[in-house]
Amino acid sequence: MAFIHLDIRYLYTLLICTVFDCTLSSNTEIKVNPPQNFEIVDPGYLGYLYLQWQPPLSMDNFKECKVEYELKYRNIDSENWKTIITKNLHYKDGFDLNKGIEAKIQALLPGQCTNGSEVQSSWSEATYWIPIQGNLETKIQDMDCIYYNWQYLLCSWKPGLSVQFDTNYNLFYWYEGMNHALQCSEYIKANGKNIGCRFPYLESSDYKDFYICVNGSSDSKPIRSSYFIFQLQNLVKPLPPDYLSITVKNSGKINLKWSMPRGPIPVQCLNYEVEFTEDDTTWMTTTVENEMSIMRQSNESQQVCFIVRSKVNIYCSDDGIWSEWSDEKCWTGDMWKKTLIHFIVPIGLISLFILSTTFLLMYKQKALLKMLFDSKKEVFSHQEILC
Ligand SMILES: *[C@@H]1O[C@H](CO)[C@@H](O)[C@H](O)[C@H]1NC(C)=O
Ligand SMILES: *[C@@H]1O[C@H](CO)[C@@H](O)[C@H](O)[C@H]1NC(C)=O
Ligand SMILES: *[C@@H]1O[C@H](CO)[C@@H](O)[C@H](O)[C@H]1NC(C)=O
Secondary structure, X not given: OHHHHHHHHHHHHHHHHHHHOOOOHHHHHOOOOOOEEEEEEOOOOOOEEEEEEEOOOXXXXXOOOOOEEEEEEEEOOOOOXXXXXXXXXXXXXXXXXXXXXXXXXXXXXXXXXXXXXXXXXXXXXXXXXXXXXXXXXXOOEEEEEEEEOOOEEEEEEEOOOOOOOOOEEEEEEEEOOOOOOEEOOOEEEEOOEEEEEEOOOOOOOOOOEEEEXXXXXXXXXXXXXXXXXXXXXXXXXXXOOEXXXXXXXXXXXXXXXXXXXXXXXXXXXXXXXXXXXXOOEEEEEEEOOOEEEEEOOOOOOOEEEEEEEEEEOOOOOOOOOOOOOOOOEEEEOHHHHHHHHHHHHHHHXXXXXXXXXXXXXXXXXXXXXXXXXXXXXXXXXXXXXXO
């Protein structure tokens, strides 16, 4: 195949030269063979593949010349090729193993080696497919991974649509720095089946591709594997902010403040959404600070409340998940205090009155009892004397 390509190129050049009367006759003789033994190697890292090749044959004429390679690769069906120019004999990258991979490579002789323009070889091609087994309906569904507080990674899934009861799934993961892919060590189970995984502490796993494969087994039929590539910093769901405080100044200025629970998320990595309510009006705003000042809409407003939630910001990740909302913090205005006084003072006075009356009554009762008892005792002692 490659030689046919070369021949066609040669004929083509000849044709051009006959038409245009080539004076650079030497140029037509310079050819370069394609790289040899081009292959895609799967080291078992669940999507991280090695593309490797050997130099072209008969490079002796270009000893002083460093040949370059133009490498193109993509997932089959994707629109664009990724293009790499390199002098190395290998290249590594991450791929979506749910699909096939195709790659091609050509050798390039730079212009300074050929006394003219760059010379290209024909392409060497390679493809790679994970052996496909099971139909699509046996794949897990709704894979959901959340990196809680940038600390605890948890993934969960639902079984495939058409699987037998004996089907069970297993999760494997790998990222750069690990010697080999590991199986989940703490599955989340439902009815004895794995439906999720609690990952252990993942050292130096941020800002790199994190590869996951969920495959399965069943006695009745093969199960299709699913592959995922995440960047963990994009899956972070922070804890909700706490220690909310609200101060309302006489000038009408309102200060809102909150803090984040302890954890590994750097403060400069967070932004916040604040939902603010003044009496019946509610509005939202976002900020990267953990406090804000606003003006009261009206001096007559009686209740000012806010809640806040947080998310990792664009300076630290491409994406994130909003935390839960914090508990609500409120400030109640003077009118409310007045109402409070109107209620509490009368209630207090009434309670005091009731209390003192009860005491008085009880005291009186006691005195009465004492009187009775004393008189009885007197009678008794009289009898004693009689005996
Ligand atoms: C390029 O030109 C130089 C000087 O003209 C010559 O010595 C050399 O052999 C040429 N190289 C090739 C590859 O034709
Ligand atoms: C699932 O994937 C792991 C990791 O690639 C592999 O070792 C294991 O044999 C696979 N299991 C099945 C049932 O395909
Ligand atoms: C509220 O009262 C303060 C002080 O009396 C005044 O400066 C401010 O303009 C008032 N604001 C509104 C919205 O009425």
